[in-house]
Amino acid sequence: MNFKFISAAVFALSAMFAVNAAAYTDGQAAAPDRSATGGAQTLQDIMARQAQLNVDESFRSENLGDPSQAAATTEQLGTNGGVSDASVWRQIRYNQADLTLQDRGAAAGVLIQDGGMPWWQVREGPMITYGGGALLAVIALLVVFYFARGKIMIDGGPSDKTIQRFKPIERFGHWLLAGSFVALGITGLLTLMGRHFLIPVIGHEGFATLAAGSKWIHNNVAWAFMLGIVLTCIMWIKHNIPNKLDWQWIKAGGGIFTKAHPSAKKFNAGQKMIFWTVMILGVSVSLSGLSLLFPFEMPMFAKTFGIMNSILGTDFPTVLAPHEEMQYANLWHSIVAFVMMCAIIAHIYIGSVGMEGAFDAMGDGQVDLEWARQHHDLWVAEVEAEQAAKAAKGGGS
Amino acid sequence: MKAMLGAFATALLIAYGATLVLPTFGWSSAERGSAAESVRLD
Numbered sequence: 001m002n003f004k005f006i007s008a009a010v011f012a013l014s015a016m017f018a019v020n021a022a023a024y025t026d027g028q029a030a031a032p033d034r035s036a037t038g039g040a041q042t043l044q045d046i047m048a049r050q051a052q053l054n055v056d057e058s059f060r061s062e063n064l065g066d067p068s069q070a071a072a073t074t075e076q077l078g079t080n081g082g083v084s085d086a087s088v089w090r091q092i093r094y095n096q097a098d099l100t101l102q103d104r105g106a107a108a109g110v111l112i113q114d115g116g117m118p119w120w121q122v123r124e125g126p127m128i129t130y131g132g133g134a135l136l137a138v139i140a141l142l143v144v145f146y147f148a149r150g151k152i153m154i155d156g157g158p159s160d161k162t163i164q165r166f167k168p169i170e171r172f173g174h175w176l177l178a179g180s181f182v183a184l185g186i187t188g189l190l191t192l193m194g195r196h197f198l199i200p201v202i203g204h205e206g207f208a209t210l211a212a213g214s215k216w217i218h219n220n221v222a223w224a225f226m227l228g229i230v231l232t233c234i235m236w237i238k239h240n241i242p243n244k245l246d247w248q249w250i251k252a253g254g255g256i257f258t259k260a261h262p263s264a265k266k267f268n269a270g271q272k273m274i275f276w277t278v279m280i281l282g283v284s285v286s287l288s289g290l291s292l293l294f295p296f297e298m299p300m301f302a303k304t305f306g307i308m309n310s311i312l313g314t315d316f317p318t319v320l321a322p323h324e325e326m327q328y329a330n331l332w333h334s335i336v337a338f339v340m341m342c343a344i345i346a347h348i349y350i351g352s353v354g355m356e357g358a359f360d361a362m363g364d365g366q367v368d369l370e371w372a373r374q375h376h377d378l379w380v381a382e383v384e385a386e387q388a389a390k391a392a393k394g395g396g397s
Numbered sequence: 398m399k400a401m402l403g404a405f406a407t408a409l410l411i412a413y414g415a416t417l418v419l420p421t422f423g424w425s426s427a428e429r430g431s432a433a434e435s436v437r438l439d
Contacts, residue, residue, distance in 0.1 A: 168400045175404035183408070220412035227411065363398060 029053040039063065040086075061094045063087070107296040107322040119327035127331065128193045131338040138342045142349045149256070152355040154371045162366040163383060170235055171362055177228025177278070183221045185341050187214035192334060222289055229282045232275075239266040240275040245378075266379040270350075277343045281336050288333040292326065299325035301332075 029048035034040065039059060048055050065083025083091075091097035093112050101109050166174070190198070191214055199207045246269035252262040254270050262268070267275065291298040302325065305316035320328070351358050357371035372380045 171400035172404045172407075175401040176408055179401075179405045180408045216416075217412065220415040221408055223415050224408035224411040362401070365400070 027053055029055045031056060031059075034059065060090050064091045064094070064096055110321050110323055113321055113323045115321070115324045115327055119331065122331060123192070123334070127334050128196070131334060132189075132193060134338055134342055135345070138345050142346065142354075146349075146354065151353065152256070152350075154356050154368060155259075155261075155374055156370065158357065158368040159370040161369040162360075163369050163372050163380065164365055165361040165367040165372065166365045168365065171365055173228060173231035173235055174362055176224055177232055177282075180221050180225035180228055181340070181344065183217055184225055185337065185344075187218040187221075188334075188337055190214045191218065219293060222286070222293070225282070226286050229279065229286065233279055236267070236275060237279075240272045242269075242272060245269075246272060261374045261377070263378050264376050265382070266376060268375065274343060274347050278340065281340045285333060285336040285340065288329045288336065291329040292333060295326060296322045301325050301328040 029045070029051075032042050032044040034042055036042070040063075041060060045055055065087030067083060088097060089112075092099070190210060194211065194214070195207060198210065202210070245263060245265065249262040249264055249269040252258065252260055254268065255261050287298075287300065291300055299320070299322065302318050302320040305314075305320075306318040308314050309316055309318065317324075351362065357368045360367045360371075369380070
């Protein structure tokens with residue numbers, strides 16, 4: 001009985017695949033019989049498009065109205081000046097219409113824009129799947145790392161002396177950037193994917209309030225983030241210029257696995273990587289954010305693609321509709337933000353639960369002297385030399 | 398910790414200030430999309 005049932009099911013599935021294979025070959029949909037619709041679109045065309053198959057659009061892109069064949073306007077169901085409304089919309093659809101619009105900016109002139117659906121599909125699909133997956137993967141890796149490696153302790157334990165690691169203005173700049181980034185990250189995630197898991201929990205009205213609040217925070221706290229980028233860049237860029245010492249630090253794996261302590265100045269190679277990640281991606285996410293904050297007023301992807309094509313020989317589109325610019329800005333904004341979030345989660349880990357004494361640097365600015373010697377020995381030597389020079393100068397005057 | 402709390406408070410102040418300053422340039426996040434001059438389907 002079961003065998004017969006399974007056989008019937010296999011046969012039915014095989015038949016379905018065979019029908020599909022006959023109708024569609026190599027991703028190209030076979031042209032259906034459109035006689036029943038007078039040559040217009042059929043359900044099979046729509047289903048083929050939804051199945052991501054290529055549909056020969058000539059049956060409608062070349063059917064833009066023929067005044068000599070159109071019904072007179074005085075007749076019942078007469079057309080508009082020789083072509084039907086459907087023909088006018090097909091002309092708009094294929095960018096063949098000669099229309100006059102009220103001047104409301106370039107964006108208002110785009111009535112149909114094909115890129116909208118692929119953008120929406122990427123935003124709702126791979127962006128959430130891979131972006132959210134990457135965040136969860138980083139968190140999982142850090143949990144595994146924590147249990148495998150344990151907290152990185154100060155060898156020999158903390159001393160009873162401290163040294164000032166960061167001045168108040170440095171800590172202010174760091175926390176302005178960090179606090180705004182966390183706020184932007186959480187509200188950005190709520191905006192991107194919150195509806196999928198919060199509406200079932202708090203309902204539509206509750207989520208609407210949360211989404212509106214997230215939008216307010218995201219749009220307005222963004223300015224604090226940009227100020228934080230500028231402040232930290234000005235204060236720390238000179239300490240983050242790569243040098244030969246960084247290569248030694250990288251070759252030693254930062255001492256994370258070997259428990260060695262490679263030499264470093266104020267910032268080690270790992271911190272420099274975080275710095276440049278935040279600076280470069282921070283500027284990029286700010287620019288795409290500004291483009292989204294001022295819709296249609298800061299298009300930048302067509303020009304960027306043009307530059308990339310000339311340098312890399314790529315073939316990115318250099319003529320983009322205003323809406324396409326916004327769609328690219330939205331996707332790029334999300335991609336860059338996800339990369340930054342992954343990096344910053346690791347940064348938060350090593351600056352808090354991952355390493356004994358690390359948080360003090362940004363807490364009250366005073367770090368244990370032994371911690372400083374183990375992780376930033378050359379910086380400690382510089383500070384002590386400066387202090388000695390000042391003391392000598394003070395004693396001599 | 399004062400620097401951290403001060404920075405968080407500053408971030409909120411900047412956010413609130415943005416809602417006051419940006420409208421002078423003809424922009425507001427709250428009004429965006431609902432202003433009379435916005436494109437409407439009707």
